[in-house]
Structures are given as structure tokens and as C-alpha cells.
Amino acid sequence: MTIPAEAQAAITRFGISIEDYMLPVHGQIQILAEDGTMLPEDRRGSSPGHQYPVPTDRELLEAYRRLVIGRRVNDQNSALVRQGRLAVYPSSHGQEACQVAAALALREGDWMFPTYRDSVAVMTRGVDPVEAMTLFRGDWHGGYDPHAHHVGIQSTPLTTQLLHGVGVAHAAKLRGEDTVVLAMCGDGATSEGDFHEALNFAAVFNLPVVFFVQNNQYAISVPLAHQTVAPSLAHKAVGYGMAGERVDGNDIVALLAVLDRAVTLARAGSGPLLVEANTYRMQAHTNADDATRYRNDAEVQAWAAKDPLNRMRHYLRSTGVLTDDVETAFAGDAEDIAQQLREGLGSDPTLDPQDLFRHVFTEPTPQLREQAALLADELARDELSREEH
Amino acid sequence: MSTVAEAAAARAAATAGPDPVTFAKALTTAMADAMRADDGVIVFGEDVAKLGGVFRITDGLMAEFGDQRCFDTPLAESGIVGMALGMAMNGMRPVVEMQFDAFAYPAFEQIASHVAKMHNRTRGRVTLPMVIRVPYAGGIGGVEHHCDSSEAYYAHTPGLKVFTPSSVADAYRLLREAIASDDPVVFMEPKKLYWSKDAVDLEALRRDFDGAEAAERAEGRAAVVRPGTDATIIAYGPAVPPALAAAEAASAEGRSVEVVDLRTIVPFDDETVCESVRKTGRVVVVAEAQGFASVASEITARVQERCFHSLAAPVRRVTGFDIPFPPPKFEHWHLPGVDRILDALDELQWED
Numbered sequence: 001m002t003i004p005a006e007a008q009a010a011i012t013r014f015g016i017s018i019e020d021y022m023l024p025v026h027g028q029i030q031i032l033a034e035d036g037t038m039l040p041e042d043r044r045g046s047s048p049g050h051q052y053p054v055p056t057d058r059e060l061l062e063a064y065r066r067l068v069i070g071r072r073v074n075d076q077n078s079a080l081v082r083q084g085r086l087a088v089y090p091s092s093h094g095q096e097a098c099q100v101a102a103a104l105a106l107r108e109g110d111w112m113f114p115t116y117r118d119s120v121a122v123m124t125r126g127v128d129p130v131e132a133m134t135l136f137r138g139d140w141h142g143g144y145d146p147h148a149h150h151v152g153i154q155s156t157p158l159t160t161q162l163l164h165g166v167g168v169a170h171a172a173k174l175r176g177e178d179t180v181v182l183a184m185c186g187d188g189a190t191s192e193g194d195f196h197e198a199l200n201f202a203a204v205f206n207l208p209v210v211f212f213v214q215n216n217q218y219a220i221s222v223p224l225a226h227q228t229v230a231p232s233l234a235h236k237a238v239g240y241g242m243a244g245e246r247v248d249g250n251d252i253v254a255l256l257a258v259l260d261r262a263v264t265l266a267r268a269g270s271g272p273l274l275v276e277a278n279t280y281r282m283q284a285h286t287n288a289d290d291a292t293r294y295r296n297d298a299e300v301q302a303w304a305a306k307d308p309l310n311r312m313r314h315y316l317r318s319t320g321v322l323t324d325d326v327e328t329a330f331a332g333d334a335e336d337i338a339q340q341l342r343e344g345l346g347s348d349p350t351l352d353p354q355d356l357f358r359h360v361f362t363e364p365t366p367q368l369r370e371q372a373a374l375l376a377d378e379l380a381r382d383e384l385s386r387e388e389h
Numbered sequence: 390m391s392t393v394a395e396a397a398a399a400r401a402a403a404t405a406g407p408d409p410v411t412f413a414k415a416l417t418t419a420m421a422d423a424m425r426a427d428d429g430v431i432v433f434g435e436d437v438a439k440l441g442g443v444f445r446i447t448d449g450l451m452a453e454f455g456d457q458r459c460f461d462t463p464l465a466e467s468g469i470v471g472m473a474l475g476m477a478m479n480g481m482r483p484v485v486e487m488q489f490d491a492f493a494y495p496a497f498e499q500i501a502s503h504v505a506k507m508h509n510r511t512r513g514r515v516t517l518p519m520v521i522r523v524p525y526a527g528g529i530g531g532v533e534h535h536c537d538s539s540e541a542y543y544a545h546t547p548g549l550k551v552f553t554p555s556s557v558a559d560a561y562r563l564l565r566e567a568i569a570s571d572d573p574v575v576f577m578e579p580k581k582l583y584w585s586k587d588a589v590d591l592e593a594l595r596r597d598f599d600g601a602e603a604a605e606r607a608e609g610r611a612a613v614v615r616p617g618t619d620a621t622i623i624a625y626g627p628a629v630p631p632a633l634a635a636a637e638a639a640s641a642e643g644r645s646v647e648v649v650d651l652r653t654i655v656p657f658d659d660e661t662v663c664e665s666v667r668k669t670g671r672v673v674v675v676a677e678a679q680g681f682a683s684v685a686s687e688i689t690a691r692v693q694e695r696c697f698h699s700l701a702a703p704v705r706r707v708t709g710f711d712i713p714f715p716p717p718k719f720e721h722w723h724l725p726g727v728d729r730i731l732d733a734l735d736e737l738q739w740e741d
Contacts, residue, residue: 111479141510146478153510157502163468164503167475167483174431174457175480193495197468204463359509360547362516362571365609365656 002206004270007049007243014048021049022243024234028278029258030248034306036314044254050245052257057321063100063252064312064322065330070096070120071309072334073129076341077119077136081287085345087138090117094250094282097308098214100124101255105210105263106182113152113165113183117214117281121184125149129337130344139349159189162198162211169207180266181209182259188219190236191227202272203240209272210262211237214249216281221294237274249279250308253315280306353379409588415557416446416578418591419564420484422598424454427482430568432459434469434486434522443488444524444583466496470521474503477519477573484568490525491534497542504573505548516571520564525553526627526677527724528581530717537714538678540626543575544654544687551654552608553577555629557587558594559652562607565598570608579627609656613665617647620671620734623662623688625651628675628725635675635730646734654684662688663695670701671737675725680708702738 003011007021027045029052032038038054046052055063074096077089092099095117103124106112114122122132126149134143135154142153152168155161165183172179189195190213202209213233217224230236237244243265247258255277262273280303284291291300316322357364357372364372424430432450434442438461441448450459462469466487473483487493493500500521507515527536544551550572554560560578567574614629615636624632629650636646649665651658666672672692676685689704707725715723 140512141506142512145514146511147514152478153507153515155503157498160471160499160503163471163499164475164478166468167472167477168479169475170472171476171479171481194467194471194499197463197465197471200463200465201468201472355512359511359513361550362508362513366659367657 004243004265005268006265006270010049016049019238020047022238022241024232024237024244024246024276025050028246028248029254030251031253031257032251032311032315034311036311036318038253038315052254052261054253055256055260057319059104059256060253060312061316061321061326063104063256064316065333066100066104066124067096067252067309067312068330069334069337070099070124072338073120073123073341076338077133078283078287080341080345086133086136088286088288089119089133089136090286091283092117092120092281094303094307095214095216095279096120097252097255097312098212098249098277098279101252101259102182102184102212104256105259106180109150109177109179110263111150111152111165111168111179111181113161113168113181114154115158115161115184115186115189116154116156117186118154118184122151122154123337125151127151129341133341133345137345137349139351140355159185159192159194159198161185163194163201165209166198166202166205166207169202169209170205173205173207178267179208180263181207182212182263183209184212184214186219187213187215187217187224187233188222188227189213190233191219199237199240199242199272199274203242206269206271208266208269210259210266211272211274212259213274213276214279215276216249216279218281218285218295220285220289223294232276234274234276240272242272242274243270244274244276246276246278249277250306250311252308252312409586410557410591411583412554412557412560412585412587413444413446413583415560415589415591415594416564417448417450418595419561420447420450420568421453422595423482423484423565423568424450424458426599428458429480430458430482430484431476432484432486433462433473435462435464435488437461437486442486444580446522446524446578446583447486466493467499470496470499470504473519473521474499474507474517477517478507478515482518482520482568484520484522486522488524489531489535490523490537490539493521493523493539496521500543500549500575501546505546508572509548517573518568518571520567520570520574520576522576522578524578524580524583526579526581527714527720528579528627528677530720531580532717533714536720538627538676538709540575540577540654541678541683543577544684548573549655550574550608551577552652553579553626553654554652555579555582555624555626555650556614557585557589559607559612559650561589561591561594562598563652566606566608577626581627582630585630608653609658610653611649611651611658611661613647613661614650615646615648617645617669619645619669620673620737621647621649621665621669622673622675622730622734623649623651623665623692624675625654625684627677631724631726631730632675635727635734638727638731639734644734651688657691659691659695662692666692666696667699670699671734672700672704673707673730673733673737674704675707675730677709677724679711680706681711683708702736705733705736707733
């Protein structure tokens with residue numbers, strides 16, 4: 001097999017095997033402890049070939065700002081569901097560190113392929129918050145232009161989007177572009193056939209794809225133990241001949257470090273990589289779900305203690321980077337977006353029934369034109385009879 | 390696989406002389422011409438590169454265009470179609486091959502949930518110019534899972550165009566159009582016709598395609614492949630040759646039978662179909678697929694809805710039976726043949 005240059009360097013420098021390079025670390029990469037203190041280098045879970053530099057203060061502060069906004073977006077959208085302004089919202093409350101790090105790891109020309117739970121990542125990447133919510137308000141299947149910010153449309157079938165990301169990376173590679181694709185999925189999705197096909201295709205064609213698995217422990221109600229008995233999801237990578245890494249998904253410092261390295265390696269031609277982030281969905285799957293039927297309060301409370309925002313806030317306060325003024329400014333930024341969401345989603349959208357037929361094909365077929373006319377006629381007659389009464 | 394050996398032998402025989410051209414050669418030439426005209430056209434699938442496909446339809450493409458533009462993939466149909474979608478999103482025009490009709494089913498989720506819906510889902514911001522080639526239907530003595538007529542699954546899925554040529558010239562023309570289309574096309578190739586031949590001037594077809602206005606395209610235009618006055622047979626793909634043979638036999642009995650070849654199931658050409666039916670007043674729909682809830686059912690319903698007052702008899706269907714495709718030694722009882730079509734024509738209430 002071809003050994004990527006980075007793997008070769010690690011093998012030479014540390015005297016490790018290719019498998020040691022590809023296999024994730026024991027445990028997970030963690031840089032910030034749960035209490036928000038920075039761990040010493042020898043307690044970060046790293047091992048030879050798996051070293052991660054700490055991002056700069058400036059990067060960390062911006063990441064924290066995005067975390068604050070992400071949390072506000074999640075809570076605002078959940079409130080909008082309760083008020084009937086959104087049909088559904090799969091919240092990433094508790095997973096904001098993964099959401100923010102995924103978006104910040106990419107350059108402008110790179111692509112992201114999110115799932116339905118990744119709205120915060122989509123917005124962090126630059127998509128208009130109200131457009132991102134169109135899918136969940138129910139006025140179309142997707143509201144934003146995937147080409148505008150290089151963000152695939154949020155997908156509700158599981159794992160299918162990974163292959164789309166593989167294709168985007170493949171096309172870019174054939175044209176000699178240095179695009180990296182970050183393809184996202186959850187723990188349940190790793191059981192799907194397309195997960196296997198996407199990883200294998202990316203590996204065989206040596207494509208610059210970072211597969212980012214947010215392991216939030218449950219696929220709706222089914223715990224990870226029922227999805228796999230693999231030592232970890234990151235271990236699955238080695239079977240495809242790619243490197244896997246496991247990171248604390250509530251530690252944004254570790255996430256930024258691990259994803260940055262993965263994206264940098266992929267861009268340099270290492271082939272695909274897999275990053276598993278160990279995190280937790282603090283709320284139910286959606287508003288239609290009842291999480292108390294499958295998990296207990298003690299478990300949820302244990303994860304609440306690992307909250308990604310508190311941890312980062314504590315750290316940045318302790319180093320003096322995060323002052324009261326900065327915190328106030330960040331809260332203001334978050335409130336601006338919340339207001340944008342409330343205003344944008346507070347009014348009913350204007351719907352054109354003819355949109356039903358407009359985009360099925362690039363040009364409607366004669367049959368669709370007939371059906372469009374049928375509906376227009378039906379509506380005109382309704383209008384007429386309303387006027388008569 | 391006996392079909393592979395047969396394909397190779399038939400193809401070797403077919404390429405012995407410069408003329409006439411096989412259906413297979415027309416398809417290969419269409420892909421090669423499209424690849425020459427547009428660097429974004431790429432061909433991939435299982436065994437398509439070095440081997441040239443199990444039916445040799447991609448033969449020579451890797452040699453001419455290199456292994457970046459014609460390549461083999463791992464053996465995974467959902468992977469092939471899902472990756473093609475991503476490539477189509479990112480500036481390419483992928484043409485992928487499913488090895489056989491029934492082996493395309495693992496890709497069905499990608500096709501039905503994403504290929505078909507992406508343009509609509511994104512309000513037209515993402516177009517998917519991609520072609521999924523599917524060798525389909527029986528008549529080659531193939532074993533189970535190698536002979537399905539799967540066109541109804543695709544035709545029933547909004548957002549997919551479904552093309553199926555029955556002649557050598559249409560094989561070239563429709564495949565060029567499919568590759569040029571900005572909508573995804575499921576391109577159904579009747580595999581029993583791969584070795585059929587016709588004296589077709591590919592050079593002239595190429596010039597016609599390059600110079601044709603959109604209005605002259607074959608897409609959405611059924612062809613009257615045999616004119617007639619007394620009855621209409623509507624057929625497509627593998628059912629067109631038996632339909633033509635039946636029309637010929639009927640003329641010996643003094644009946645003038647028109648044959649309409651749909652060429653594209655989606656878009657459907659109501660205009661040409663209805664024009665013929667209004668003229669003749671009697672209709673037999675012929676399709677190789679099982680008849681229940683089929684494309685033949687749809688054609689029959691459309692004709693009766695639109696042309697009821699022109700009909701002298703109920704529309705008859707001659708289709709495969711509602712059974713899993715039979716083993717090779719049984720298929721001759723299953724496939725709609727000339728006699729069954731003639732029987733149906735006889736029952737069109739001529740005495741009234």
C-alpha cells in the first residue's frame with residue numbers, strides 16, 4: 001500500500017508501525033479538562049504520531065464566540081418550535097463544540113456535507129440562519145444555495161451525503177484543485193451501507209475527505225452498544241487503510257487541533273481521514289421524541305458537567321483573554337442572530353403553489369405543465385367561489 | 390457468465406466489417422464523442438475500464454481518454470451513484486454503468502432520494518447532469534437477476550428522465566442527448582439489442598447531433614417507426630422489434646398497423662401517441678416488463694383518458710406475465726412475441 005508522507009514521517013520519527021499511525025489513540029485526545037483547566041502535554045491522551053499543537057488564543061476566542069452564538073441558535077430554534085414557528089428542530093445543544101470546530105476547520109473553497117442536526121455548523125460556515133431553517137419551517141426541502149458557501153444541503157436520509165462529499169472531492173482532485181471535503185455523520189449512521197461505501201471509495205481513490213463522526217451516544221433511542229461492538233468508531237478507519245482519531249467532542253480546543261491537522265493532511269494528499277468526536281445530545285432527538293424513555297437523568301447530568309461552553313469559558317477567563325467586555329459583546333452577537341431568527345421565522349412565508357412544478361426538472365415536462373394548469377384552475381375556482389360567498 | 394462470452398463473440402463478429410453498425414458500437418461511439426466534446430464527461434463503474442464493461446460498451450474509452458476519465462470503481466452500486474452525484478454537483482458530467490438491471494437496486498436510495506430530488510430540493514440551484522446506464526430486460530438467456538425490466542421504478546420517480554432506445558441510430562442519438570442533458574437520465578439499454586445491426590452512418594449522426602437545435606431533439610418525441618392506418622402498436626425498448634414483426638405479419642393479413650416507439654418514457658410524448666390513436670382507433674400496448682402497475686398500464690390509461698371517443702375497442706396490453714423473470718429455458722413463454730401481439734390485434738373488435 002502507499003504510505004502517506006505524514007505516516008512515513010511518524011513511522012521514522014517514533015519507530016511506530018503504519019497500524020499504530022492509523023489506529024486512534026487509546027482513550028481520546030483531550031486538551032481542556034472538564035473543569036476548564038489546560039491539561040499538561042502528557043495527559044492529553046496523545047501518543048507517538050498523534051501530537052497536536054494548541055491553537056492560538058485568537059483562534060480560541062473566536063471559537064468561543066461561535067460557541068456562544070451556536071448555543072443561542074439552538075435554544076432560540078427550540079423555542080420557535082414550541083411557539084409553532086418551526087415544524088421541527090433537531091437541536092445540537094451540547095454538541096456545539098463539534099459544530100463550530102467543523103466549520104472553522106475549513107477554508108473558503110472547501111466543502112461541508114452536514115446532516116439534519118448540523119444547522120449550527122451550516123450557519124457557522126456562513127449560511128444565512130433563516131435560509132438554513134427553511135427546511136424545518138416547512139416551506140421548502142432546503143432553503144440555501146449549496147454552491148454559495150460550499151455546503152451540501154442538510155440531508156435527512158442517513159449517511160447518503162458522505163458519498164456526495166466523496167464525489168465533490170473526486171471531481172476537485174481530477175481538476176487538480178486543493179479542495180478538502182468535511183463529510184459529517186452521526187454514530188447511528190456508521191451502521192449504514194453508504195458509510196462503508198463512502199469510506200472505501202474515498203480511500204481507494206485517495207481523496208481529500210475528512211469524515212467527521214459526531215458520536216452523541218444515541219441514534220434516536222438506540223445506544224451505541226447496539227450499533228457496533230468495535231473498540232471505537234474511529235477504529236473503523238484502519239480497515240479502509242485510513243487514519244482514525246478519537247477526540248473529546250466537548251473540548252473545542254482538542255477538536256480544533258485534531259480537525260485542523262486532519263484537514264491539513266488531507267489537503268497535502270494524505271488521503272481521507274476519520275475523526276470521531278465523543279459527545280452527547282443533551283436534548284431529545286427532536287421535539288417529537290421523549291428521551292426519558294431510553295436514558296436516565298443521572299446520565300444526562302453527568303454530561304451536563306462536561307458542557308463545552310462552560311469549559312471553554314472557564315479556561316478563557318482564567319487566562320484573562322475573555323474579559324467582561326468581550327463576553328458582553330459576544331452575547332450581543334448571539335442576540336443579533338436570535339433576533340434575526342425570530343423576525344425571519346416569525347412571519348409566514350409567501351408560498352407560490354406553482355413552485356411545486358417548477359424545479360422537478362430544469363424545464364417542466366408537458367405533463368407537469370398540464371398539472372400546473374390544473375392546480376391553477378382549481379385555485380382560481382376556489383377564489384371565485386370565495387368571492388361569491 | 391455465459392452472457393459475457395456471448396457478448397465478446399458477438400462483438401468480435403460485429404466489428405469484422407466496417408458496416409453495418411451494431412447497437413453496442415453506436416453507444417460506445419456516443420460516449421467517445423461526448424468525451425471528446427467535453428472534458429467533464431467521465432465514465433465509471435464496475436469492469437468498465439480495462440475490460441470495457443461486461444458487454445464491452447465502454448471498450449476503448451480508457452485507452453483513448455486515460456484512467457482518470459474512464460475508471461473502475463470498487464464493487465458498490467450505491468457508492469457509484471452517490472459519488473457520481475457529488476461529481477455532477479462539482480462540474481462533471483458522469484456517465485455511470487450499472488452492470489445489470491437487478492444489480493442497480495443497491496443504488497436505488499441514492500437514485501430515488503437524491504439524484505431524482507436534488508434539483509427540486511435546491512430550487513434548481515443544484516443541477517445534476519448525470520447518466521445512469523442500465524442494461525435491462527431479457528431475451529439473452531440470462532440467469533436470475535440479469536434480465537429484469539426495471540424501467541417502471543425509475544419512470545415512477547419524479548425528477549428522473551428515462552430514455553430507452555430500440556434502434557441503432559437512436560442508441561447514438563439518445564445517449565448523446567442524455568449526456569448533454571442537465572437533468573439526470575436513467576438510460577435503459579435493451580441488452581438483447583446490443584448485437585443488432587443497422588446500416589447507420591455514425592458520422593452523419595454526429596454532425597446532426599452537433600448541429601441540431603433543441604427543437605429537433607429526440608427527447609420527449611416518440612417516433613412513428615412504421616406508418617399504418619388500421620391499428621396502433623405502442624412499444625418501447627426491447628418490445629419494438631416484436632411489435633414491428635407483428636405489424637409486418639398483420640400486413641400480410643391485410644391490416645395496416647402503425648408502430649409508435651416511445652424512445653423516452655420520461656418525458657412522455659402524449660402528442661404523437663394520441664395523434665396515431667385518433668387516426669387508427671385501435672391500440673395494442675406492448676412491453677416486456679410485467680404488466681401490473683407498469684409503464685404499459687400508464688400508457689393504456691393515458692390513451693383511454695385522452696382518446697376515448699376515437700377508440701373502436703378497449704386498449705389491449707401485451708406484456709410479460711406478473712412473475713419474477715423466468716429461468717432461461719422458460720423465457721420464450723414469458724416474453725411478448727409476434728403471435729401474442731397478433732392475437733391481441735385480432736381482439737380489437739374489427740367486426741363492429
